[in-house]
Structures are given as structure tokens and as C-alpha cells.
Amino acid sequence: MAHPGGGAEWYQERIQKGRSPYQARKEVAKLLGHGRDDVTRIYLASLKKKGGDGDG
Secondary structure: OOOHHHHHHHHHHHHHOOOOHHHHHHHHHHHHOOOOHHHHHHHOHHHHHHOOOOOO
């Protein structure tokens, strides 16, 4: 399984490439090895506090 610490960085990369927040989370979930959006949201919780994770 990939290292969860990379999740936020991978998410930001996908957002910058034009993915929707949902698409970005699903892609990161796959990279993290579980494929679950709800688990990925936990990894991205620090971004939510900074306003970087939208729901779309």
C-alpha cells in the first residue's frame, strides 16, 4: 500500500490538473490502496481546515 502522507499532495496535483474534488479523491483512494472515498477524506482532513478540499 502507498504511504498515506502522499495523499494530500496527490490530491492537490489532481485538482491542479482540473479533476473535480470527487474525481481527485477517488484517484487518490486507488493510489492509497483502498479505493474508498470516505477513507481518503480522513487523509485529506488537514486540507479541509485550510479550505482546500471542496465537495464536488
